[in-house]
Amino acid sequence: MKKGILKSLTGMALTGILAISLAGCGTTEKEAKAKTGLAGLQDKGKIVVGMMAATPPYEFHSVEGGKDEIVGSDIKLLDEVSKDLGVKYEIKDMDFDGLLVALQAGKIDMIVSAISPTEEREKNADFTNVYYKDRHVMIVRKSELDKFKSNDSLKKARIAAIKSSVQEKIVEKEFPNAELKLLGKSTELAMDLAANKVDAVLVDRPTATLLVKSNPSLAKTELLFDDDTAGAAIAMPNGTDKEVMDKINKTIERTKPEYEKWLTDAMGKVKQN
Structure with a gap:
């Protein structure tokens, strides 16, 4: 009789442990999902x-x-x-x-x-x-605006762009024989251009408008470029x-x-x- 009771109690305990274990697994899976979702x-x-x-x-x-x-x-x-x-x-x-x-x-x-x-x-x-x-535009020094009126005029120029930007890819594609200089910030591009360290810089149009306004010695050309991204x-x-x-x-x-x-x-x- 005692054996039967003991066996029954043992079975109930194992069932309880299993239920707790399964419930714990369910909670863990739910929590793991939440961590990667909006709730998480x-x-x-x-x-x-x-x-x-x-x-x-x-x-x-x-x-x-x-x-x-x-x-x-x-x-x-x-x-x-x-x-x-x-x-x-x-x-x-x-x-x-x-x-x-x-x-x-x-x-x-x-x-x-x-x-x-x-x-x-x-x-x-x-x-x-x-x-x-938006599109991208080439900026040059205002004193050389007449010099750079076509892509051919820039084919062997020193051109600067932001490192790892779409402008970098455009310059590599459109001007494979140009000397490409890569910088970290658009303000650095304007500084190098004004200091005659490069002949032109390529940036998007809103950025170009601001760089030219802040640097009277610079000017936007009519050379516009599209990138192949959305x-x-x-x-x-x-x-x-x-x-x-x-x-x-x-x-x-x-x-x-x-x-x-x-x-x-x-x-x-x-x-x-």
């Missing part, structure tokens, strides 16, 4: 965003009343993205060519820096829908949860009509600094 992101409460904050009007430092803050049209977009995701954000300011490396290493959660999805970049990151697209998008880690990506894409579609206005407002703010 919201539970974390904050995203770390990488950008090169030296590309006005998209993202740049503005000092007002002794306070240094990063502003620009991409910041306006980031405000909306973080709000819709239900998280706060922290910005890590770094050179453009270090952004994808930081994303792959898990040091940042996304890149918001007017970055375009290229075939090479798409191997190392997932990209959202495009939120902006335009600027947000870069996310490979394998980003679909729910998170869909949420960001909805924000992009909702704010697309406003982006041009944000860009214009940002250009106005640059003029004041």
Whole structure:
């Protein structure tokens, strides 16, 4: 009789342990899924965003009343993205060519820096829908504007572009015999051009407008170029949860009509600094 009771109690104990074990497994799987989804992101409460904050009007430092803050049209977009995701954000300011490396290493959660999805970049990151697209223009010294009126006039010139940018690829394709100089920031491009260290620089049109306004010795040519990308998008880690990506894409579609206005407002703010 005692044996039967003992056997029964033992069986009940094992059943309880198994039930607890299975319940624990279910919870673990649910938690693991949440960590990669929107719920997990919201539970974390904050995203770390990488950008090169030296590309006005998209993202740049503005000092007002002794306070240094990063502003620009991409910041306006980031405000909306973080709000819709239900998280706060922290910005890590770094050179453009270090952004994808930081994303792959898990040091940042996304890149918001007017970055375009290229075939090479798409191997190392997932990209959202495009939120902006523009053309690129060659800038030269104003005193040499008449000298550079065609692509042929630049075929063996010294041309500068941002390292790892789409402009770098354009120069390599359109001017294979040119001397290409790669720099980290658009302001450095303007400085080198003004100092006669290069003959021309290639940037997107909004950036060109600001560089020329800030540097009276420079001028935009009529040489315009298109890249083979869809335009600027947000870069996310490979394998980003679909729910998170869909949420960001909805924000992009909702704010697309406003982006041009944000860009214009940002250009106005640059003029004041």
